[in-house]
Amino acid sequence: MTQPLPMTGAAANVNLAGLGKNDYKGNPTTLCQGCGHNSISNQIIAAMYEMSVLPENVIKFSGIGCSSKSPTYFMNRSFGFNSLHGRMPSIATGALFGDATLKGIGVSGDGDTASIGMGQFKHIMRRNVDMVYIIENNGVYGLTKGQFSATAEKGLALKKQGTNPYMPVDICMEAVITNATFVARSFAGNPKQVKELLKAAFAHKGIAVLDIISPCVTFNNQSNAYHSYAWGKDHEEPLHDITYIAPRSEIMLEEEMMEGEAREVAMHDGSVIILKNLDHDYDPTNRAEAIRILSEAQQNDWITTGLIYINKDKPTLEETYNLVDAPLNRLSESDLRPAPAMLEKVNALMF
Amino acid sequence: MNKVVNDFSIIVGTKNGSGSSTANNTILRAIFKMGIPVSGKNLFPSNIQGLPTWYTIRANKDGFTARRETNEIVIAMNPDSFIRDLASVAPGGAFFYADDLKSPITRADIAVYPMPVKQLVRDDPNVPSDFRELVGNMIYVGVLAHMIGIDVEMIRTALDFHFKSKQKPIEMNMGAVKAGAEWAKANLDKKDPYVLEAMDVTHGMIMSDGNTAGAIGSIFGGAQFVSWYPITPASSLAEAMNDYLPMLRKRDDGKNTYAVVQAEDELAAIGMAIGAGWSGLRAMTSTSGPGLSLMTEFAGLAYYAEVPVVLWDIQRIGPSTGLPTRTSQADLTFVNFMGHGDTQSIVLLPGTVNECFEFGWKSFDLAERIQTPVYVLSDLDMGMNQWMSQPFKYPSQPMDRGKVLWEKEIEELKGNWGRYLDKDGDGIPYRTVPGNKNPMSSYFTRGTGHDENARYTEDSGVFRENMERLKRKFDGARNLLPAPEVRLTKGATIGILAYGSTEPAIIEAMHQLEVEHGIKADFMRIRALPFSQEVKDFIEKHDEIFVVELNREGQLNQLLTIEFPDRAVHLRSIAMGDGMPASARWVRESLLEKFDAGKAGRRNKAKSAANKTKVKKEAAAPKKSSVKTKKSPAKKTSSRKK
Numbered sequence: 001m002t003q004p005l006p007m008t009g010a011a012a013n014v015n016l017a018g019l020g021k022n023d024y025k026g027n028p029t030t031l032c033q034g035c036g037h038n039s040i041s042n043q044i045i046a047a048m049y050e051m052s053v054l055p056e057n058v059i060k061f062s063g064i065g066c067s068s069k070s071p072t073y074f075m076n077r078s079f080g081f082n083s084l085h086g087r088m089p090s091i092a093t094g095a096l097f098g099d100a101t102l103k104g105i106g107v108s109g110d111g112d113t114a115s116i117g118m119g120q121f122k123h124i125m126r127r128n129v130d131m132v133y134i135i136e137n138n139g140v141y142g143l144t145k146g147q148f149s150a151t152a153e154k155g156l157a158l159k160k161q162g163t164n165p166y167m168p169v170d171i172c173m174e175a176v177i178t179n180a181t182f183v184a185r186s187f188a189g190n191p192k193q194v195k196e197l198l199k200a201a202f203a204h205k206g207i208a209v210l211d212i213i214s215p216c217v218t219f220n221n222q223s224n225a226y227h228s229y230a231w232g233k234d235h236e237e238p239l240h241d242i243t244y245i246a247p248r249s250e251i252m253l254e255e256e257m258m259e260g261e262a263r264e265v266a267m268h269d270g271s272v273i274i275l276k277n278l279d280h281d282y283d284p285t286n287r288a289e290a291i292r293i294l295s296e297a298q299q300n301d302w303i304t305t306g307l308i309y310i311n312k313d314k315p316t317l318e319e320t321y322n323l324v325d326a327p328l329n330r331l332s333e334s335d336l337r338p339a340p341a342m343l344e345k346v347n348a349l350m351f
Numbered sequence: 352m353n354k355v356v357n358d359f360s361i362i363v364g365t366k367n368g369s370g371s372s373t374a375n376n377t378i379l380r381a382i383f384k385m386g387i388p389v390s391g392k393n394l395f396p397s398n399i400q401g402l403p404t405w406y407t408i409r410a411n412k413d414g415f416t417a418r419r420e421t422n423e424i425v426i427a428m429n430p431d432s433f434i435r436d437l438a439s440v441a442p443g444g445a446f447f448y449a450d451d452l453k454s455p456i457t458r459a460d461i462a463v464y465p466m467p468v469k470q471l472v473r474d475d476p477n478v479p480s481d482f483r484e485l486v487g488n489m490i491y492v493g494v495l496a497h498m499i500g501i502d503v504e505m506i507r508t509a510l511d512f513h514f515k516s517k518q519k520p521i522e523m524n525m526g527a528v529k530a531g532a533e534w535a536k537a538n539l540d541k542k543d544p545y546v547l548e549a550m551d552v553t554h555g556m557i558m559s560d561g562n563t564a565g566a567i568g569s570i571f572g573g574a575q576f577v578s579w580y581p582i583t584p585a586s587s588l589a590e591a592m593n594d595y596l597p598m599l600r601k602r603d604d605g606k607n608t609y610a611v612v613q614a615e616d617e618l619a620a621i622g623m624a625i626g627a628g629w630s631g632l633r634a635m636t637s638t639s640g641p642g643l644s645l646m647t648e649f650a651g652l653a654y655y656a657e658v659p660v661v662l663w664d665i666q667r668i669g670p671s672t673g674l675p676t677r678t679s680q681a682d683l684t685f686v687n688f689m690g691h692g693d694t695q696s697i698v699l700l701p702g703t704v705n706e707c708f709e710f711g712w713k714s715f716d717l718a719e720r721i722q723t724p725v726y727v728l729s730d731l732d733m734g735m736n737q738w739m740s741q742p743f744k745y746p747s748q749p750m751d752r753g754k755v756l757w758e759k760e761i762e763e764l765k766g767n768w769g770r771y772l773d774k775d776g777d778g779i780p781y782r783t784v785p786g787n788k789n790p791m792s793s794y795f796t797r798g799t800g801h802d803e804n805a806r807y808t809e810d811s812g813v814f815r816e817n818m819e820r821l822k823r824k825f826d827g828a829r830n831l832l833p834a835p836e837v838r839l840t841k842g843a844t845i846g847i848l849a850y851g852s853t854e855p856a857i858i859e860a861m862h863q864l865e866v867e868h869g870i871k872a873d874f875m876r877i878r879a880l881p882f883s884q885e886v887k888d889f890i891e892k893h894d895e896i897f898v899v900e901l902n903r904e905g906q907l908n909q910l911l912t913i914e915f916p917d918r919a920v921h922l923r924s925i926a927m928g929d930g931m932p933a934s935a936r937w938v939r940e941s942l943l944e945k946f947d948a949g950k951a952g953r954r955n956k957a958k959s960a961a962n963k964t965k966v967k968k969e970a971a972a973p974k975k976s977s978v979k980t981k982k983s984p985a986k987k988t989s990s991r992k993k
Binding site for chain 2: 035054055056059060072076077078079080082083087091092093094095096097098099101102119120122123125155231278301321322323324325327328329331333335336337338340342343346347350351
């Protein structure tokens with residue numbers, strides 16, 4: 001294929017995997033200039049580079065829509081599957097059985113997930129498939145030129161569409177209700193937080209739902225729209241200041257941080273997520289509290305961002321299946337075809 | 352009274368959910384173990400409990416085991432179907448009924464045997480009261496055993512199998528069988544001619560349903576990923592995978608080389624299977640018509656993105672929900688053209704349970720070789736009923752994993768490969784799968800327009816060339832598919848074409864046509880789509896070809912007409928979809944009706960007319976042919992096979 005091999009001997013600007021940032025790049029974007037999705041693609045590149053993830057250990061997935069185009073714009077060295085509208089979850093579920101050592105990064109949109117794909121979205125969370133599930137949420141259908149999506153707020157007025165008569169779907173609320181094991185919300189206008197949450201999501205074992213408000217500059221960026229840059233800047237309410245600390249790094253809390261001002265979430269891979277309190281202490285392991293703050297945000301039209309809920313102790317789908325250690329797609333005929341004697345045994349049972 | 356030995360049909364009418372399937376399977380298995388060719392078909396309603404249900408058993412010394420429309424022995428256990436059951440007994444036949452059903456007996460032309468079912472069960476202290484209805488069914492097994500001569504030891508063998516050698520239920524059921532048999536011996540006089548006598552025709556054979564056979568075949572094909580959603584009549588295929596995978600494939604350390612996922616719907620079932628197939632697993636799903644309709648969009652993606660996956664369609668009769676528990680062959684054109692845009696399908700058509708096993712493993716080889724969905728079209732009759740069969744045969748070829756490149760091969764190619772590049776000129780490109788650590792191995796899969804390197808493109812020329820390559824790939828695939836089974840008859844004037852589970856009815860009809868009407872036919876059973884050269888040759892060789900199938904439209908006939916338009920006038924469609932398995936009578940009478948209009952028909956018209964009275968007579972009474980078939984249809988039928 002066309003991807004360049006890593007430069008050998010280039011000591012500068014390489015990560016622990018020996019890769020430069022270029023090794024995480026994709027094709028040039030074909031989305032609109034200023035689209036929130038491009039900013040998210042850049043943060044995925046940065047997060048994966050900084051975490052020293054081997055691109056070959058990642059599979060990219062998407063459905064259909066503007067957001068679903070974006071996996072071509074990052075990590076060309078990873079396998080990718082741009083599937084059907086609303087059906088990314090089933091493709092990812094099956095594909096990750098091929099080699100359970102791989103991690104999935106899925107990019108979907110609010111139409112792809114909360115309209116046509118709501119059923120599969122709910123069930124992939126139920127199954128706790130080991131992947132990062134990003135929703136680039138802009139409240140509007142871009143590729144079909146500006147129709148309301150299921151996350152558009154009631155009363156939103158769009159050119160040609162009139163006024164939206166329906167209540168919006170709250171993706172994070174759906175995720176918490178369905179027992180997703182990692183639920184976070186962010187805003188594309190806050191790239192630092194997006195990147196830290198991406199790292200935390202990637203380090204999580206199981207499904208990590210990341211709902212990122214990602215404004216559509218062409219069809220839904222008027223300043224009074226919930227999914228616009230202007231609204232996000234004015235109404236974002238971060239729960240905490242989040243920092244991801246990679247395994248092996250020494251954890252250095254800021255000196256002035258008093259006890260009780262920060263929370264540490266130790267991940268299974270040895271990494272740590274530091275949540276620095278802002279207004280008040282928020283416990284992301286408390287599911288009832290997660291539902292409460294999401295309700296509060298709904299009532300006040302806030303964009304509450306940060307790590308909303310985490311449960312590190314549920315087995316992933318692949319773990320539940322008690323698979324052999326070798327990737328299933330590396331098994332050979334001797335592993336897969338029972339011996340002739342077994343067929344005699346079967347024939348004896350057929351009566 | 353002359354005895355009629357090993358040549359009659361039994362039908363049992365019971366209430367759905369009353370537990371009669373154990374009794375009926377026991378009769379079937381006992382007759383099979385007596386060495387007599389036999390078949391059993393469950394004609395059941397879409398219901399859990401309460402509605403009338405029937406089970407037919409046919410014993411036939413010549414090996415004809417298709418469904419008959421006539422039953423010489425009727426057993427009535429259900430008040431709701433009593434009148435209908437009584438009316439259905441063939442003249443001169445036998446009617447057994449539970450004597451607590453207080454309906455008047457209105458027939459004088461049959462033998463009538465009331466059975467004190469409830470009394471006998473109540474009298475047995477070993478039967479707890481809540482087991483009385485279940486065990487009551489074994490009373491008719493015992494009565495029937497005495498009256499027609501089923502070997503009681505074979506009944507014990509059948510029960511031992513059914514209850515996996517658990518003594519308590521075996522003894523409880525045997526108690527009822529014996530009580531029924533002893534009561535019959537003391538109280539009933541045989542007034543009908545139908546009896547069984549042991550033979551040695553079925554020894555060495557097995558009994559299986561097609562879904563179990565397909566599941567086990569798939570396991571021997573190395574199935575690694577099964578995703579499915581419950582639907583009659585396909586559920587038992589996935590359930591059989593769950594039954595047999597642990598026994599056949601679990602590692603000594605208790606770890607699994609496979610995964611079976613019950614999906615939330617058929618959209619997800621096919622999506623997961625395609626995801627798994629894409630990532631290099633032998634992946635499959637099983638469904639029926641309504642599920643297949645939901646899978647259509649994904650099937651098109653797999654065709655265009657060239658993902659191997661196997662889909663079993665256990666056909667039931669549609670459209671829509673249709674008759675969910677009745678058989679059909681009406682998904683053929685749907686599957687052949689499945690998907691929007693220009694698509695093609697590889698379709699395998701098993702006609703025996705042994706072929707369900709064989710296509711179980713072969714379908715994976717073909718899917719991975721051709722990199723496309725492979726459909727296996729079975730049906731409810733094949734999938735859910737018990738069929739006699741030769742033992743399953745171990746796969747004759749090693750696994751064919753197709754053109755897959757791992758790290759070493761990519762290294763050797765120095766990265767010079769393209770996912771959709773036709774390097775070998777056969778239209779089949781090389782693929783890589785996730786987990787390959789060579790940085791040059793990855794590609795981006797999409798259902799949008801793509802070039803040889805899997806890159807997005809909207810270029811018209813590139814799109815057309817790719818579609819032409821896909822067509823080449825499918826043309827080449829014809830030679831890889833299972834060849835038709837052919838049965839040639841010396842002096843044949845007509846040809847018969849069919850597929851799937853109708854073969855027993857056709858073989859029997861051919862025998863009748865030859866013996867009673869002097870009409871000789873060659874028979875070809877098609878086992879795959881697209882058609883192979885053999886099909887073309889067969890159609891060109893015969894002036895009159897009858898295409899027999901269980902659907903309204905004559906779908907195989909439609910496909911043949913499209914593929915061989917210049918032979919269309921030689922094709923005669925014999926097609927009906929009423930949910931019932933084919934009978935020889937239907938095949939024979941439909942053929943005679945159309946045959947009279949044909950060229951060969953005019954030649955034989957006089958002969959045919961002379962035999963017409965005989966046709967009618969046979970329809971109502973059992974065949975008493977003295978002509979022996981040369982081959983038992985239970986044995987291998989092919990005389991020409993690739």
